[in-house]
Amino acid sequence: MYDWTNKVVVLTGGASGMGRSFITHVLSHGGIVSFGDINTALSKSLLLQVHSSAPRLVSRLLFTKTDIRDANQVRHLFDRTKEVFGKIDCLLCVAGVNLPDSFLPPAEARPATANMLNLEINLIGTINTVYAGLSYLKSGASIVVIASTAGIYPSSVQPLYSASKHGLIGFSRSLAPILPEGQRIFVLAPSTYLPPHQQSTSGLKMSGQMDNSGDDDIFTKVIRNTLGFVEMSSITKVLDESLESAQSGQVIEINPTAVQSVAFPVPTDKITLMENSLRYHVCGIEEKSAGDNTKVKEEAVND
Structure with a gap:
């Protein structure tokens, strides 16, 4: 297992979903987390939860309100992290959204212009984060980008989301060969998962971002009856293993039945x-x- 002891992690999108699970995992294994999120209320609830359940860890968790679409806010996240903790060992790019797609039928219901937030947040926001991070990461640091199986395979019900995740994979693979010596970037591409507290209920999370609650949700029903859901514990296990052995530019697919390095x-x-x-x-x-x-x-x- 990867040794998180005193490793300083910058994480985007930590207030909920996959990011929140990663924070819990890193803290419980001796790591330090500085996270950015646009949702102040959920972020503060996480801080309060840590304070009440494990007060000794409060000093190892830092929150900075961050909209990753804003390069200045992203730099502020890194500045605060370096000021408080002195170094950055790992960057976890988790923040993202999966909003209803403008291209879905019926055509007469489509807005005049497509909603580009899936691309602006998932792709551009993550590129902002990586770009800023390169000025702060220590030698030997790792950049982990969370994409999705929708970035490997086509997804006809969410073309804009799929485009954003395909973009993350292409960006990461293209950047890998020109990173500074000793640094690496790799991609985890999970299929749909349910956070631990939702394992026995509906409440869909598409690679950590989309939440469609309700027993009648068609996405949840179809996925449960076909591919199935990835457990969050499987994703954190792959994260640990990948930090031990992944090559720069590698893309690792995580689905309920298999974990594999993607062959391009x-x-x-x-x-x-x-x-x-x-x-x-x-x-x-x-x-x-x-x-x-x-x-x-x-x-x-x-x-």
């Missing part, structure tokens, strides 16, 4: 050459496993 199409030799050459000339980064292929890269530019 293997690029052709020419695409690989193009990518390596561009990375070398634009970023000054050599392909570590390819040996000395500077000449090949020069030829790719000069041809």
